[in-house]
Structure formats: C-alpha cells, structure tokens
Amino acid sequence: MRCDEVMRELSAPGGLDESSLAEHLSACPRCMAWSAQVDKLNRVWNATRPEEPSSSAFDTMWAKTEAMVSEPEILPFVSASGWKRWGLALVTVAQAAVILIAGMYGLSRPTPAIASMHDYRVEEGTTLVVRLDGSRGVISAIEVRPQRGESDTDMVAADLDVLNYMESGPFE
Amino acid sequence: MPEAQADVLTPDEVLIGLAREGDRGAREELFRRHVGIAHRVAYRLLGHEQDAQDAVQDALVKALKHLEDFDGRSGFRTWLLRIVTNASLDSGRKRRRRPTIRIDEAETGGVETAIQDDPALGMHRDDLKKVLYAALDRLSPPIRATFVLFAEADMSYKDIAALQDVPVGTVMSRLHYARQKLQSYLDGVEGIS
C-alpha cells in the first residue's frame, strides 16, 4: 500500500482494507502524522458545530418564509369571462421585485411561447397581467407596459393590452 | 400520541405532493424537518450567523415556491441543500469582504450558546471558530461546499456528486485537497493541541 493511497483513504474513505491500513500506519511515521492531523481537524470541526438557532428564531423564519411563499395568492383578483380555469389579476408593481413566472410573453407575439420556470426581475412601475392558479401561485404573467405616470391615458393603454392578451386565447 | 407519530413518519414525497396542492401544514412540516441541516450547511459555508439565516430563508422560499421543479431523482434533502448551497455561495460573493467571524459580536441571531469548549483542544471555542473559518476561507467556494456537505451534512459521495454536477472521483479528490489545505493551516496555528 502506497503512502498517497493511505492518505487519500483517510481523507475520503473508499473501502481500503482496514487491517492493511493499520499495518501501514504503524510502520510509517509520515502517514501516522497525517492521521493525527486528520484527527485534529475532526476534533476542531466537532467542537465548532454551528449552534442551532432558538425555536423562536425558526418560528420567525417560518413566518417570513410562509408569507413570501404564499405571496402571489394575495394579489388583487379580477375575474374575467372565458377564463374560468385561471384567475387573472392586473397588478402594478410598487417596487422592484422578483416573481415566479412560468411563461414570458412578448407583447407583439400573437402566439406566446411558454418558457420554463424562472425568476424574473420586475422593475418598479411595471404593470403586469398575472394568471393565477389558486394552489400553485403565479403560473404566467405578461408585462403590459411600464407605467410612467398615474395618468388615465396610461391606464387605458394598459387595459387595451390586457384585452389583447386575453383575446390571444388560452395557452398550453 | 399516535397522530404525532404518524406525522413524523410521513415521507417527504407525500408532504411534497400535499404542499404542491397548496397544503400549508405540509409546507410547514417540510420547513421544520429540514431547516436545521440547511442552517448548519449555510453557517459552515458563510461563517456568519445572520448571513446563514438569510441564505436559508432565501433557499427555503425558493424551494417551497418551486416544488414543481423537484423531480424526485434525488431526495428532497439533497435537492434543498443544492439550493441552500447556491444561495450561500451567492451571498458569500456579495459579502466577500466582510470578516467571517466577529468574536465580540453581541448580536447572536437568536442562537443559544450550549456547546462547551473541548478541553482536549486547549483553546477557547470562539478562538477555534476563528481559526477554522479562516482556514475554510482558503478554499474555493465549490471545494468548501464539497467538504461542508460531506463533513456537516453527512452526504454520500454520490449525492454530493449529483448536487454539484461533478463525478464521484472529483468529490473524493476535492475532499483530499480540502483536508490538505485545512490541516496544514491548523498545523501552523499555535495553541491547538
């Protein structure tokens, strides 16, 4: 058995025969020294095990997690005829955010292609039409247009984009 | 209590099915079952309590939101630890220049100090942490992750290989390399017996 085999075995056990390993160690000061170093690192590792946060810290973490996981379900809800299966919501993003979107639809594209599941960064002031599935959250979204101001013209244009999107038919 | 016992035995896969249908209780059970190991791995990767908690939070939100992406080829724990590892490495990149451990930090992020010093090592636990995390900082993020997943999460070579998208042989070579680096650093520090 070679020294480098012994040292590798001590670093990442791979099933070398234990008795020949012990035999080599007892006769080889170099590998014995390595073995002592391995042992020392193990003891330092064990003595510095991360302490578990308190249960109240985990409770706080869970509350925050749950709020973020169920976020899409609390978006404002707009029902629309012909869209019984999916909920629709028109949402103006108040601040930059990352949302889960199953498909990104270009405005000029008549037949939207469905992309895979991704996080998309949404910039402040963007208006989105969001399709919701009650249990799974956001399943798709379309960017209507960046909302430059609060003016009526902007809102009307946004509504037209919504209509255009809805008339392009069901996806999948 | 029979009910509580049955709950403990519910396999992750069943909970995932329920959680995908919007079951809040199943989501919470998945969270509570795996948050501890997620925290330990994140802490070992970042060496900082608040950063670790933030990375774990990010990872769990991502995982529970994207349960559809879990394909069952690995266990849920492995899948989650991949997300935790990525979140921690992202966080580490952003905060690279922050000192890893502030020994005198008053803020403990809700951590209770319960672990005793190991007298056999001849050094106070806080000092040992300082030395160990300085040593871990000498490893590249992927190699550090390999070592942490092996030593802290007790993951098999095969699971680590799947998690890191590398061959099993690479995992074993990384473990050996990591040990060489870590052990030679510890060897140069006086006071650890």
Ligand SMILES: [Zn+2]
């Ligand atoms: Zn030898």
